[in-house]
Amino acid sequence: MIKRNKKRLVGIEKKKYLHGGRLFSSILRLMTKSVVILASSIGLLILLVVLNTTFYPAARPFSTPLPGSTESFTPIINNNHHISDDPDYHSSQIITHSNPQSSSTEIKDSTEDDLERFFREIERVGENLGGRRLTFNESLRCDIEQDKLQNQPYTVFVTSSNSKFIQLRQRSEFSHSLWQNRIPYPLWMYHENTWEIAYGRNPLKKDEIPQSDCFLDVFEAVPNLLEFLQNEGSYVNEFYKIDGVRSLSDSIMDGKALIRKVAAMAHAANQLPLGSHLIWVDVDTEFVSKLDSEYYNFTNGKDIVYIVELICRRHLEGVKSLQDIPLWCYDFKIETGVVSIRVSKKTRNFLNTALKWYNGPMLALARKCLLSAATTEKASRSQFGQGGRGHGGAHNPASSSSTTTSSSSSSFMSSSFCEIPWIRNNIGLNDVFVLNMLLHRYANSTNLSAPDTMLKQGWFANMEFMCQSSNDDNPDDDDDDDNDDDGNDPFSTVQGHCSVCAQRKKKKKEKLQSSDDDDDDNLVSPFYIQKYINHYHDASGIMTLLHNPDYNPPDSKVEQKDKTRDGAMKLPNSWFNQNHVDPRPACDDHNLRNDCFHTMRCGTDRRLKTPMSADAYIPLELY
Numbered sequence: 001m002i003k004r005n006k007k008r009l010v011g012i013e014k015k016k017y018l019h020g021g022r023l024f025s026s027i028l029r030l031m032t033k034s035v036v037i038l039a040s041s042i043g044l045l046i047l048l049v050v051l052n053t054t055f056y057p058a059a060r061p062f063s064t065p066l067p068g069s070t071e072s073f074t075p076i077i078n079n080n081h082h083i084s085d086d087p088d089y090h091s092s093q094i095i096t097h098s099n100p101q102s103s104s105t106e107i108k109d110s111t112e113d114d115l116e117r118f119f120r121e122i123e124r125v126g127e128n129l130g131g132r133r134l135t136f137n138e139s140l141r142c143d144i145e146q147d148k149l150q151n152q153p154y155t156v157f158v159t160s161s162n163s164k165f166i167q168l169r170q171r172s173e174f175s176h177s178l179w180q181n182r183i184p185y186p187l188w189m190y191h192e193n194t195w196e197i198a199y200g201r202n203p204l205k206k207d208e209i210p211q212s213d214c215f216l217d218v219f220e221a222v223p224n225l226l227e228f229l230q231n232e233g234s235y236v237n238e239f240y241k242i243d244g245v246r247s248l249s250d251s252i253m254d255g256k257a258l259i260r261k262v263a264a265m266a267h268a269a270n271q272l273p274l275g276s277h278l279i280w281v282d283v284d285t286e287f288v289s290k291l292d293s294e295y296y297n298f299t300n301g302k303d304i305v306y307i308v309e310l311i312c313r314r315h316l317e318g319v320k321s322l323q324d325i326p327l328w329c330y331d332f333k334i335e336t337g338v339v340s341i342r343v344s345k346k347t348r349n350f351l352n353t354a355l356k357w358y359n360g361p362m363l364a365l366a367r368k369c370l371l372s373a374a375t376t377e378k379a380s381r382s383q384f385g386q387g388g389r390g391h392g393g394a395h396n397p398a399s400s401s402s403t404t405t406s407s408s409s410s411s412f413m414s415s416s417f418c419e420i421p422w423i424r425n426n427i428g429l430n431d432v433f434v435l436n437m438l439l440h441r442y443a444n445s446t447n448l449s450a451p452d453t454m455l456k457q458g459w460f461a462n463m464e465f466m467c468q469s470s471n472d473d474n475p476d477d478d479d480d481d482d483n484d485d486d487g488n489d490p491f492s493t494v495q496g497h498c499s500v501c502a503q504r505k506k507k508k509k510e511k512l513q514s515s516d517d518d519d520d521d522n523l524v525s526p527f528y529i530q531k532y533i534n535h536y537h538d539a540s541g542i543m544t545l546l547h548n549p550d551y552n553p554p555d556s557k558v559e560q561k562d563k564t565r566d567g568a569m570k571l572p573n574s575w576f577n578q579n580h581v582d583p584r585p586a587c588d589d590h591n592l593r594n595d596c597f598h599t600m601r602c603g604t605d606r607r608l609k610t611p612m613s614a615d616a617y618i619p620l621e622l623y
Contacts, residue, residue, distance in 0.1 A: 118417045119441055122368065126360030131235065134263075134359055137223050141271050142188050142214035153296060153342075155277040157183055157287075160190035160218060160264045163204035165283060170208070176284060176536055179210040183287045185279075186213040190264035194219035194226055199566050218260050221267040228359070229256050230568045235363045239429060240571060243578040244370045246428030250576075252569040255429025259358045261336070262431050266351035272343045279533075280339040286534045294527055297520045298458065299340045303347050304439075305458035307335040307529065309497035309587065311598050311610070316500060319523045322443045322457060328611060328618050331421040331598075333497055333584065334436050337535030338460065349453055350442060354434050362434065366427050369418035419620050425584060459500055460529035466494065466587075467501035495597035498587035500524050583623045599623045 144154075159178055169177045178187075189212040193203035206215040219226045228234055239245060240253050247254055261280075269278055277299065281287075299305050312329035319325055325332075341347050417423060426437040442455045461467070503524050520526070529535075583599045585592055591603025598610045598618055611618055 115417060116441075122365050123356070123361045125368075126235075126357075126362070126364035129235065129360045129364065131359065132224055132228070134222050134224060134228065134355060136267055136270060137221055140216060140221050140267075142186075142216065142268075144273065145186065153275065153277045153300065154273060155279065155291065156186045156188055156268070156272060157279050157281055158188045158190070158264060158268045159281050159283055160192070160261055161204075161283045162192045163196050163201060166204055166209055169283075174210060176286070178281055178283050178285050178287070181287045182211055184290055187211050188214040188216065188268055190216050190218040190221065190260070190267075192219065192260060193217050195566075198226065198230075216264075216267075218264050218267070222263045222355075225259070225263060229259070235360050236358065236429060237572070239363045239366055241574055242366045242370050243574075243580075244427070245366050245580060246425065246430070246433055246582045247580045248428075248430050248432070248582070250571070250580075252564055253429070253571055255358060256569055258429070258431035258434075259355070262351070262354050262358070262434065265339075265341070266348075266355045269341060269343050269348050269351050274343055274345075276343045278341040278343055280336070280341065281533060282337045282535060284536045285337055286536070288530065288532055288534055291532055295532060298525050298527070299342065301456070301520060302340075302458035303342055303344065303455040304350070305340040305460055305525070306439075307338055307462045307535070308459040308500060309333045309335055310500070311495070311497055313498050313500045316524055317503065320521060321523055324523070326612070327616060328598075328613055330440075330617065331425060331584065332436075334432055334439060335462075335499070335535075336431055336435060338529055338533050340460075346453060346455055350438060350455060354431075354438055357434050357437070358429060362427065362429055362437075365423075369424060369427060421617055421620055421623065424620055425582060425623070428582075457523075459524045461502035461525050461527065462499035462529055462535075464502070464528040464530060466498065493594065494588045495592040495594070496585040496587045496589045502526055502528055 142156075169175075169179070174180055189209065191204045194217050196203050206212055229236065231237070236253060236255050236259075239255070240247075265278070265280055272278055277296075310325075310329050310332035312326050315326055315329070322330075341351075422440045423437070426433040426440075428434075439455070439457065442453050443457060501524075503522055503526060581600075583601060585597070585600045585602075589600060589603075591600045593602055596602035596608045596610050599608065599622065601623070602608050602610075608622060611622070
């Protein structure tokens with residue numbers, strides 16, 4: 001009995017041993033297979049990287065630096081494109097707040113870091129939607145006049161046009177256009193012949209325009225731009241289906257027209273020598289006089305200078321930077337008829353990013369802010385009144401009592417930033433909205449999370465006739481007030497988003513009392529841009545004459561056959577049952593009052609007031 005029990009115990013132990021051995025062998029085989037699979041995956045990954053580098057190289061500048069310059073830069077138009085299998089992918093599903101509690105040694109001001117993190121998350125989401133990246137054709141270049149490189153600063157005028165507008169201007173001998181006067185600088189002209197041919201029209205010839213020192217096709221400069229705009233499932237088409245996105249046209253998808261302008265700017269900047277001055281001019285501008293030392297003294301100290309429109313033009317005396325303007329008028333707008341860009345790493349990055357925003361990020365932002373359920377959670381307006389302009393504020397959204405967990409912090413951060421007026425009001429694909437969004441984003445030179453992207457910005461004073469008063473002609477006038485506040489100023493009561501006035505220059509006695517004699521460091525130029533370049537404001541541009549089917553003034557010589565009928569530009573049917581109006585009023589809008597001038601609703605709601613407080617945004621619901 002005992003022997004049988006011993007044999008049985010021995011048998012049990014033997015089975016355990018054999019079972020353990022088989023288990024060990026199985027684990028060993030599994031580990032071997034895992035190593036093989038891992039090695040194969042690494043090899044495949046290396047192969048994909050090599051293929052991607054070979055066939056889809058990242059865009060990089062194809063210029064040489066100016067003499068004495070050591071700066072170099074490799075811009076990326078669109079990076080990390082991963083295909084999303086879900087066509088109904090929603091951006092709110094992926095935005096997260098990574099590392100919400102930054103150490104004080106890393107980020108002293110968490111609000112500005114959170115905003116930049118928000119934008120980077122939006123860009124990551126937009127890129128992950130899938131699609132082909134927009135890249136430059138590096139072999140398509142303009143000739144650089146090497147003999148003029150030593151004459152700093154090297155200056156080039158850049159513009160774009162389609163054949164229809166040129167043919168229209170030929171009928172009036174190019175009056176009210178860029179070719180009314182000859183420009184004593186190289187003029188680079190980006191045309192749209194690839195698009196014209198695709199829609200059965202004759203291409204534009206270089207000899208049809210009076211001046212063009214470089215004649216480039218924007219669709220050759222960005223080779224897959226045509227496919228991007230014609231694709232019915234493109235990000236642009238999807239964007240215009242969302243209720244609430246901003247647009248300046250009810251006739252076409254204006255982003256499909258204006259992306260060509262941004263592409264031309266970016267392509268030119270990436271081939272121009274570092275340190276050059278790129279001056280973008282719309283085709284409805286007129287060259288007036290050569291750029292002198294006053295012009296260059298002001299623009300040389302800035303990354304980008306442009307015409308601005310804002311509601312506080314009478315409150316800018318002595319303002320040095322964007323951080324000094326009243327917070328209640330920080331929702332300013334760029335007018336892109338004349339833009340001066342000093343070519344550098346920062347400005348190339350800015351323009352490349354603007355082009356990239358057409359290819360996913362703006363759609364992701366629209367989905368986040370206009371479709372996401374998170375936007376129903378109304379953020380407290382007080383958080384935006386603590387110093388910053390979305391940048392640099394002392395309040396940290398992540399520290400709010402409503403964001404005690406990481407997930408709720410993410411949701412709160414996303415929805416709260418959508419409530420910032422300059423973010424909400426610029427969700428659009430017109431170039432003014434895209435550039436405006438990024439000008440605000442990159443406005444703060446103290447943003448510690450992205451110091452190489454911050455832009456030093458300047459504003460061109462514009463429309464001198466709206467700033468003059470009878471005392472302006474009196475050199476003995478000692479009035480220290482702004483010239484546009486003078487009681488004799490016929491435009492002293494004009495409200496809305498208006499151009500700014502040149503700052504009153506210091507008199508001799510003031511300069512003797514002050515060590516700061518230089519007016520060139522101010523935010524606003526000491527001259528009016530019309531001294532050099534005049535941008536017409538009489539509806540003589542491409543968007544009005546060609547893309548507005550109902551605008552046919554007899555003096556424009558425009559005919560109905562000139563109007564845009566290209567199928568790819570047509571707005572979706574849903575557009576006309578939605579609200580896409582930008583509520584920010586134009587200058588001297590008839591809806592405005594002295595105590596309400598920030599929204600067109602001022603004319604319909606007498607209870608509305610413009611809260612001129614120095615420490616808070618105008619709440620979004622007041623728009």
